[in-house]
Amino acid sequence: MDIPKSHPRYESLLKREKIVEALDKGILAKAGLIAHGRGETFDYLIGEKTTDIALESIKAAAALLVLAENPVISVNGNTVALAKEDVVKLAKELNGKIEVNLFYRTREREEKIKKEFEKEIENGEIRLLGVDDANKQIPNLDSLRGKVSEEGIYTADVVLVPLEDGDRTEALIMMGKKVISIDLNPLSRTARKSTITIVDELTRCLPLLIKYVREYKNKSRDELEDIVNNYNNKENLKRMLNYIADRLKSLEID
Numbered sequence: 723m724d725i726p727k728s729h730p731r732y733e734s735l736l737k738r739e740k741i742v743e744a745l746d747k748g749i750l751a752k753a754g755l756i757a758h759g760r761g762e763t764f765d766y767l768i769g770e771k772t773t774d775i776a777l778e779s780i781k782a783a784a785a786l787l788v789l790a791e792n793p794v795i796s797v798n799g800n801t802v803a804l805a806k807e808d809v810v811k812l813a814k815e816l817n818g819k820i821e822v823n824l825f826y827r828t829r830e831r832e833e834k835i836k837k838e839f840e841k842e843i844e845n846g847e848i849r850l851l852g853v854d855d856a857n858k859q860i861p862n863l864d865s866l867r868g869k870v871s872e873e874g875i876y877t878a879d880v881v882l883v884p885l886e887d888g889d890r891t892e893a894l895i896m897m898g899k900k901v902i903s904i905d906l907n908p909l910s911r912t913a914r915k916s917t918i919t920i921v922d923e924l925t926r927c928l929p930l931l932i933k934y935v936r937e938y939k940n941k942s943r944d945e946l947e948d949i950v951n952n953y954n955n956k957e958n959l960k961r962m963l964n965y966i967a968d969r970l971k972s973l974e975i976d
């Protein structure tokens with residue numbers, strides 16, 4: 723479909739196209755469509771821009787990722803459909819680890835996602851985990867959803883989970899991991915359970931996250947630890963809810 727650039731909802735329509743295309747290619751599960759729609763709704767309420775509140779969580783997340791010894795970026799169908807290029811860029815700034823971790827895991831979809839990434843990855847800077855090596859099990863999760871790679875999520879100290887499910891976030895936290903989630907819904911269990919929740923749209927916040935990771939590599943560990951320690955996720959989510967409420971109350975309907 724040709725979406726005219728002048729369309730007021732151009733960006734949003736383009737994302738929908740990518741999501742539908744990923745469904746057709748077998749990368750996305752049907753439930754991924756619903757997840758996307760839920761995200762769109764919250765983005766409408768937020769005003770479809772990165773708030774200063776989200777920017778604070780992006781900075782805290784960047785600091786935590788630079789401090790991490792073994793960070794892993796977990797990807798699902800929606801993330802691959804919308805942002806695989808930026809996921810690869812971010813992984814290159816870190817230790818290069820990306821793990822495929824699907825809610826509805828099928829061999830076919832794993833293989834397709836692997837192929838999608840292979841187009842983006844040159845000369846072995848990136849390790850794509852979780853497809854052939856998901857031999858470990860996250861405790862307290864059913865067997866299919868809890869399968870992870872030993873080198874990846876299983877031993878990671880920090881896991882970045884865009885568009886994650888609440889159960890799995892909680893299980894990772896129970897394993898003692900720090901979890902950074904990207905989720906437009908500040909009320910989701912994922913948002914409430916994560917160490918750091920970025921309440922922003924995935925494709926809008928990834929370039930910012932990459933920018934701050936690059937910048938923060940020049941900071942001392944002390945400075946980075948200060949950024950992380952001064953961040954309070956509960957308070958950030960509360961401010962986000964207040965932001966949405968205030969914004970809705972002051973909107974003019976013309």
Ligand code: ATP
Pocket residue numbers: 756757758759760761762764800804885886887888889904905906907910911912913922923924925
């Ligand atoms: P939880 O299991 O955490 O309570 P949920 O079950 O309500 O969440 P899911 O459908 O499991 O929600 O997960 C999809 C989440 O991803 C939603 O909260 C949605 O807001 C968010 N989401 C969808 N698309 C995007 C996007 N492009 N950027 C950021 N967040 C998104």
Ligand code: MG
Pocket residue numbers: 886887888889
């Ligand atoms: Mg869920």
